[in-house]
Amino acid sequence: MNHRVRAGLSFAVMAVLLAFVGFSQSWSVALAILNLCLISSIMALGVNIQWGYAGLFNVGIMGFAALGGAAAVIVSKAPVTEAWRAGGGYLLVALLVSIGTLAAVVFLHRRLPRGPATALAITMTIVAGYFAARFFYEPGVSAIEAVNPAKTGYLGGLGLPIILSWAVGGVFAAGAAWIVGRVALGLRSDYFAIATLGISEIIIALMKHEDWLTRGVKNVTGLPRPVPYEVDLQSSEWFISMIESLNGGALSTLSGDARADALHKLVIDGSSIFVKLCYAGLFLAVLALILGLSMRALHSPWGRMMRAIRDNEIAASAMGKNVTARHRQVFIIGSAVVGIAGAMLTTLDGQFTPGTYHPLRFTFLIWVMVIVGGSGNNLGSVLGAFVIWFFWIEAEPLGLWLIDTGTAWMDEDSALRNHLLESAQHMRLLTMGVILLLVMRFSPGGILPETVRHTKSDAKPPD
């Protein structure tokens, strides 16, 4: 089968599945799934850039997504001036001290000859810098967290439109990736994987416990939206008249109070769907942009170079390619894309809740998406994200239904039956594992395998 046809068919099947949810459950549910599918696609694209283009095994996706989420808070929330006045100065000094220490360490490392004396000097500098920074940091933090702790207790943000945070989230994630890349790239893939796993746990720990920054586990709720609010829509003339004209047929049979009631209900349903459609539009635009850029990059000389490095590092290096530098570059780009998606996710949720970042959901599930979709193929990653997210959401009702019918012969209050019903939600982890292993084993290329364009002379017959 031609790969274009295959891609088209797969996406058509996905659309039918979503439409089926729309008809059988509700359009609101279908659109909610669609929105998260779109965000997951962007994350999967980011991972595909790292894994599919360059063969980097990054298991710190959760951390980069959380950095994006933090960016959403920092960009969109109004600044808490009182907190800035109380402790902002201290924190700035602490920051300057840390930067100064870092600069001193780098200077010592570059200028002094290697040896035990240098190591000692560097260690002393780090220790001194750490305590100096803590000296300013601690009073600052306690002053900030004392400012109205029930509502703020943090520095707040910049009070800018939240949509800007999508770019900022990318920048944050890219910065973190740069640091990790400096340390862990250039070693074997397992090592890199463990290092990224570590950094993501640390980022989550920071988000959970640095209350002055994003309120920690107290969460930041009520983030401003880039799209209208349902309540505003329900009271605006143009929206009501739009719903009225869309449902003209159904409403014409009713009159008087019954008509007003029916219209009111339609307006409420419609407003929620309208908001979700607005989000879907925004996400689709970002996805299209990133997908377009990724496709171009993949087919450019740069993309060919990346694939050459992925397929044979030694040969590429012999051809004069700087493997480590290219790996770092691709790692930063991919992480930035994940950061953008992370910011979008927090925007959609309207709140930043560090406690909900779980590696199985935010790191390994994205990996399943990329592998199942087809590593190295951008459209494949998007499709994988759609398929896996769809099943991740729908596996629970499906599993519940299966267990419910499977154990229907048991007593209504049988302990085993109740335990099985309660645990049905954990079946989806198992299902994901099975899907991942099956795809890896029997269809290693995924649903949409990577398509490599060969020149005429060495063209292979299609499989």
Added chain:
Amino acid sequence: MTFLTEPLNALILLANFVLMPALSYGSQLALGALGVTLIFGILRFANFAHGEIMAFGTMVTILVTWGLQSFGVSLGPLPTALLAMPVGIVATALFCVVTDRVVYRYYRDRKSPPVVLVIASVGVMFIMNGIVRFIIGPDDQRFADGERFIVKARDFKELTGMSEGLTIKVSQGLTICVAVMLVIALFWFLQKTRTGKAMRAFSDNEDLALLSGINPDRVVLVTWIIAASLATIAGTLYGLDKSFKPFTYFQLLLPIFAAAIVGGIGQPIGAIVGGYVVAFSEVMLTYAYKKFLVYLLPESWQPETLVQLLSTDYKFAVSFLILVVVLLIRPTGIFRGKVL
């Protein structure tokens, strides 16, 4: 006598809150890291499912423990879980051998790159995670019974007349004893028995080992059984010491990897040393030294803050920092393991 009692009190304090916890935690990490390092040495991939193997073994042990408890079986002062552990070990070993047959062997035979095996282990991790949560649920489970303490703080104070008490929990004593015995047994096995020598040869040079007639399937089988046993024991001891929660076991993966790498991955002795290095760094960096300093310093110098180098919230950062330092200074680890 205050010039002597004060420093002694300070030392007891450290022994109570740093030495004992770090020793037992380090032993648990060492057992876990031994499994990771053996798998890495023989099968040549970093097994991301190791935390879940620990959780799975512990889960089986807990279920059998509950069964035994309901029949009124107990070990007196020792936790009943010790009786249940063999069942856990057998079940986990079986599970690991089956996953090897069904999942890993295919890639091994095809000589796939290690990262493919790592991703396969992620798939196994998902499955085991699902099974554990499905059977026992995601919540905290306590299954320790029997005596709680070997030495109680009050008895210690009465015995010595000190104002600081030293407590040694049964779980801590047990952990350390079991770890020492297991490590001795494992080293005897690796150094003296035919199979152990075959494993070391296989880890050293696979082709040469195959040429000298070593049966690779057998080596792999034994490796999985040992790794599963160590993981179950480490997991059960950790659960007795703290409590059992599937997610905590997943998070143990990072300190365990750090321990294996610090010591030199593929080196059993390195895994043990690495386990203690990680555990002691973690406990020492997150301990609040205020009381310790109060004993030692004159009154006017006494600290006002907790004198805690790092908040306990960041204990994962310690594993990571150790990893980074090792990567930068000595990528092969303390005992010159394989260069990753």
